Amino acid sequence: MSDRSSLDWAAEPDSPVPPPTWGRRAPEAQVLPWVFAALVGFLVLGNVLLAPYLTAPALRTWSTIFVAICVQALPFLVFGVALSAAITAFVPASVWNRLLPAKPYAAVPVAGAAGMVLPGCECASVPVASGLMSRGVAPSAALTFLLASPAINPVVLVATAVAFPGEPLMVVARFAASLVVAVLAGWAWQAFGRREWLRVPPRHVPPGQSRHAAFVSAMRHDLLHAGGFLVVGGLAAATLSVVVPRSWLSAVAGVPWLSVLVLALLAVVLSICSEADAFVAASLTAFSPTAKLAFLVVGPMVDLKLIALQAGTFGRAFALRFVPLTFTLAVAVSALVGWALL
Secondary structure (H helix, E strand, C coil): CCCHHHCCCCCCCCCCCCCCCCCCCCHHHHHHHHHHHHHHHHHHHHHHHCHHHCCCHHHHHHHHHHHHHHHHHHHHHHHHHHHHHHHHHHCCHHHHHHHCCCCHHHHHHHHHHHHHHCCCCHHHHHHHHHHHHHCCCCHHHHHHHHHHHHHHCHHHHHHHHHHCCCCHHHHHHHHHHHHHHHHHHHHHHHHHCCHHHCCCCCCCCCCCCCHHHHHHHHHHHHHHHHHHHHHHHHHHHHHHHHHCCCHHHHHHCCCHHHHHHHHHHHHHHHCCCCCCHHHHHHHCCCCCHHHHHHHHHHCCCCCHHHHHHHHHHHCHHHHHHHHHHHHHHHHHHHHHHHHHHC
């Protein structure tokens, strides 16, 4: 006589005895409601007990900056995640073989030029680059697109022209410097990057799963994953924005090379969306045009929230190498282009 307790009772309804675990929730399902209830209780209790004491000006500034970063970046992050999921679910891998040159060194400038046609900020570019890699695009080309798209798309260039009226060379300089940095970084990664440094998230449609289901699944996974690192980057950016005294900036504005480096670091700290950073740069009247250019070139390519997103998506080993490479190229190229054009 067979052991009825080991049968799948739902699959074999003729069995008179269900298995001992039938009808019970998985351990995770039992724990999650309690975790959620505890979180809600903590928030309610904190709002009642702590809110009256959280009125310091620095704390208010910190919370304003943090919320502004997250709210500003979230729509573009959702857009990028949706586009990445669509690439995974609906675009065959053969399409990219037809659109991009077969040789990675030739594909890099083509991918950089493609950044002109996709409006979005740096948060959107990370999941899109991840989706491109998972569909067979060379990492060097995908990384070039990651850097170029938030810096040279039409929305960013128009915003720069509005922020710097009467200074068309600033728009030209930003476009040229950003594209050169993206292409050089892509070529550098192709020449010196190693496969073990870059973690490419696997993307495939399981057999039998519809493309719509694959799209929803990929979007849900990427949004939860990237959203967490966006919050981490926003927390770091808000903290440093409050801690660093603004008087330090005025003290170095008159030193040419130091002012370029300081505004480049400020762009990393502030983590302003690329569609809005030109207006901040234009307000820094004490600094030279070259220093402002460095702010505009570095920001869309290297900032705290982008570093967190890159580390979370492609791995810490990648971020530790690609971020310093991009920052160094961005500062050097900005200085050269600014000296030549501005």
